[in-house]
Amino acid sequence: MxxxxxxxxxxxxxxxxxxxxxxxxxxxxxxxxxxxxxxxxxxxxxxxxxxxxxxxxxxxxxxxxxxxxxxxxxxxxxxxxxxxxxxxxxxxxxxxxxxxxxxxxxxxxxxxxxxxxxxxxxxxxxxxxxxxxxxxxxxxxxxxxxxxxxxxxxxxxxxxxxxxxxACGIAYVDRVYRLRRDAEPGPMSTPMAYFSDHLGYLVLIFPHEHGLFSVILIRGSKDKQLTQLRETHVFDAACRAVPGLADWTDPERAVPVTSALTGGNxxxxxxxxxxxxxxxxxxxxxxxxxxxxxxxxxxxxxxxxxxxxxxxxxxxxxxxxxxxxxxxxxxxxxxxxxxxxxxxHIEIDEGLARRWSGQDIDLEGRIPSDLVLEAAGQDPEIAAAVGPWASMTGLPASLDPVRERARAVYAGGWRPPYAPGPSRDELVALLGL
Ligand SMILES: Cc1cc2nc3c(=O)[nH]c(=O)nc-3n(C[C@H](O)[C@H](O)[C@H](O)COP(=O)(O)OP(=O)(O)OC[C@H]3O[C@@H](n4cnc5c(N)ncnc54)[C@H](O)[C@@H]3O)c2cc1C
Missing domain, CATH: 3.50.50.60 (FAD/NAD(P)-binding domain)
Structure with missing residues (x-):
């Protein structure tokens, strides 16, 4: 053929x-x-x-x-x-x-x-x-x-x-760095990535080959002030202000090899x-x-x-x-x-936008998959169920049997903690945006 x-x-x-x-x-x-x-x-x-x-x-x-x-x-x-x-x-x-x-x-x-x-x-x-x-x-x-x-x-x-x-409602800016010779990588959340959730923005770091790694700052797409992160000097200042990022991008540890790159739409x-x-x-x-x-x-x-x-x-x-x-x-x-x-992903991103706007988790609606995953640390039955979704060997429906358990975790008052470091509003103030 x-x-x-x-x-x-x-x-x-x-x-x-x-x-x-x-x-x-x-x-x-x-x-x-x-x-x-x-x-x-x-x-x-x-x-x-x-x-x-x-x-x-x-x-x-x-x-x-x-x-x-x-x-x-x-x-x-x-x-x-x-x-x-x-x-x-x-x-x-x-x-x-x-x-x-x-x-x-x-x-x-x-x-x-x-x-x-x-x-x-x-x-x-x-x-x-x-x-x-x-x-x-x-x-x-x-x-x-x-x-x-x-x-x-x-x-x-x-x-x-x-x-x-x-449109998914988020936008991001990233920058590639290279570890200095003999420098150890910074902190990791999994063998593939470092991840931290701050009130109003997210941080991701993906290590690549030969000591290269990408630092990604994720914001709401309507967040005009954090748009300035695309300016390399603002990006650098944000890296210094956020603990995990500061570790990875410490000039003693790593050197940037690109400017800040904007990933829109x-x-x-x-x-x-x-x-x-x-x-x-x-x-x-x-x-x-x-x-x-x-x-x-x-x-x-x-x-x-x-x-x-x-x-x-x-x-x-x-x-x-x-x-x-x-x-x-x-x-x-x-x-x-x-x-x-x-x-x-639409459900996950809508939930993220909701939380970033200062509202609480919607306990009446369907619990998004990322929040089911977060709740896994609070309930062993949820933890036992999240693997297939996380590895993509199971569809999002594989989480349905434990979505009600996740709802119960949140109804009990527990919330995923934000990572140490400035919230979005504090970061905007720190950066003078
Ligand atoms: C910011 C960002 C970050 C991402 N990060 C990740 C990640 O970490 N991990 C992950 O798994 N996925 C990630 N993705 C998704 C991943 O990049 C895509 O899923 C992947 O590129 C899809 O591959 P594709 O071959 O279908 O399309 P593409 O990679 O877009 O390739 C399409 C090709 O078609 C060609 N083309 C289009 N129209 C024509 C035409 N009319 N004539 C001739 N050529 C044409 C283009 O030149 C291009 O080469 C990310 C996406 C974005 C936007």
């Missing part, structure tokens, strides 16, 4: 390589020229490319199963697997290092071509996808996959897709394969990755949801030669298995 894929991001690269390894003839179309040998890869058009990424075990498992050589290349570039006991929790790496490893492996794959160009629109013949128009030329194909990411437009003219969501969006009337958008056209679902980056789930889709699509194609039957099943699977992650 000839497959044309819009996008050579994580989704397109892993899916395209896996399909080529199954004997299909695959063309990935991407406007990006690929990485330069020596310099940083600019990667315009993927806003988050230079922002902090963590790679969950769920994502790593798919990449490793389909492209074990790319996994080895990733480790050879310095990526660091992180374990709890003997179980892989994730891999510490910059996004650039991950994509370099996957892309170089894909480029060497027989049956796969990465074509530089802009996919203008889907070629439609007899009411089905029959390829792409790429820079005005036809690229014929039996199946088209839209893996164009969260803001791809290549299939937008085909009509409305059912879905839900919108963060989304919780689900886009189905189907039109609002339930019919598939176009026979012969499939969607995968962020073009199906994108979630707030706080929990670092995007590459995992993307590659879970890749794994499911491959599984269905392995079982069923009829692409139209696969499309129906895959569309249903996305609705039942991907959409709940977007809904989960």
């Amino acid at each position: 000839r497959v044309a894929v819009v996008g050579a991001g994580p989704t397109g690269l892993v899916l395209g390589t896996a399909l080529a390894r199954r004997g299909h003839t695959v063309t990935l179309v991407d406007r990006d020229p690929g990485p330069p040998d020596q310099h940083t890869w600019p990667r315009k058009g993927v806003m988050q490319f230079h922002h902090a990424h963590l790679f969950r075990s769920t994502a790593v498992a798919v990449a490793r199963a389909e492209m074990p050589d790319a996994y080895d290349a990733w480790l050879a570039l310095g990526a660091e697997p992180a374990y709890v006991d003997d179980a892989l929790l994730g891999v510490r790496s910059t996004r650039e290092t991950f994509e370099r490893a996957v892309r170089s492996t894909a480029e060497a794959q027989a049956g796969l071509t990465i074509r530089r160009g802009h996919a203008d629109e889907v070629l439609v013949v007899g009411g089905r996808a029959a390829g792409l128009h790429v820079d005005g030329e036809e690229l014929p194909a039996d199946v088209v996959v839209d893996a164009s990411g969260r803001s791809g437009r290549a299939t937008a003219d085909l009509g409305e897709r059912a879905g839900l969501g919108g 963060l989304l919780n969006v689900y886009r189905s394969h189907r039109r609002p009337d339930g019919a598939l958008l176009l026979p012969g056209l499939l969607f995968a990755g962020d073009s199906v679902c994108t979630t707030t980056p706080i929990f670092g789930r995007g590459v995992a949801t993307s590659l879970l889709q890749v794994a499911e699509l491959l599984r269905l194609l392995d079982d069923e030669p009829d692409v139209d039957a696969v499309a129906e099943r895959y569309a249903d699977w996305c609705d039942t298995t991907m959409q709940p992650w977007v809904v989960d």
Whole structure:
């Protein structure tokens, strides 16, 4: 089968390589020229490319199963697997290092071509996808996959897709540092990240490879004063003011290697394969990755949801030669298995906005998953139930049996403590904003 894929991001690269390894003839179309040998890869058009990424075990498992050589290349570039006991929790790496490893492996794959160009629109013949128009030329194909990411437009003219969501209500600024030679890393909350919750903002630190680490400051998107964190000197001052950050970014320990980077327009969006009337958008056209679902980056789930889709699509194609039957099943699977992650994040982000606005937890409504997780420390039965959700081996519904127990924890008056350090209002005053 000839497959044309819009996008050579994580989704397109892993899916395209896996399909080529199954004997299909695959063309990935991407406007990006690929990485330069020596310099940083600019990667315009993927806003988050230079922002902090963590790679969950769920994502790593798919990449490793389909492209074990790319996994080895990733480790050879310095990526660091992180374990709890003997179980892989994730891999510490910059996004650039991950994509370099996957892309170089894909480029060497027989049956796969990465074509530089802009996919203008889907070629439609007899009411089905029959390829792409790429820079005005036809690229014929039996199946088209839209893996164009969260803001791809290549299939937008085909009509409305059912879905839900919108802006997630948070924004963030991050900056990359490198540990000085022989310096020890700062404090960690898990082997993958340092996390602290302050009244009105959050702090995240993701270690990467070769002593690199990203510091992320997360605020409400309507918080005009904390917008100033995008100014590098304000970001630095905030780092000095917040205890965990001050440890990590102490000039004795680490040096910045980028300026402060702004990550705007963060989304919780689900886009189905189907039109609002339930019919598939176009026979012969499939969607995968962020073009199906994108979630707030706080929990670092995007590459995992993307590659879970890749794994499911491959599984269905392995079982069923009829692409139209696969499309129906895959569309249903996305609705039942991907959409709940977007809904989960909408609930989490609404609850966060509510708490940051000074209101208490809504004890009448559904308890968001992050608050179920917080309550785990107060109730062993909750603690026993949160693992599958946290590792993404279970859907958010796996927490439903203990949501009432979490509600009881909060109804009893307990609240997750805020981390030491200034609240949002205190930080604004300290920074003179
Ligand atoms: C700020 C931020 C931080 C994040 N942090 C994490 C994290 O820590 N962990 C995690 O797992 N996920 C994270 N994510 C999510 C993750 O980045 C995405 O899930 C991932 O990029 C999805 O991969 P993709 O291949 O589907 O899309 P993309 O990576 O967006 O790739 C799409 C590709 O399509 C190409 N393209 C689009 N349209 C066209 C066209 N018409 N013609 C040719 N080429 C086209 C683009 O050039 C691009 O190469 C984060 C997201 C954001 C916004």
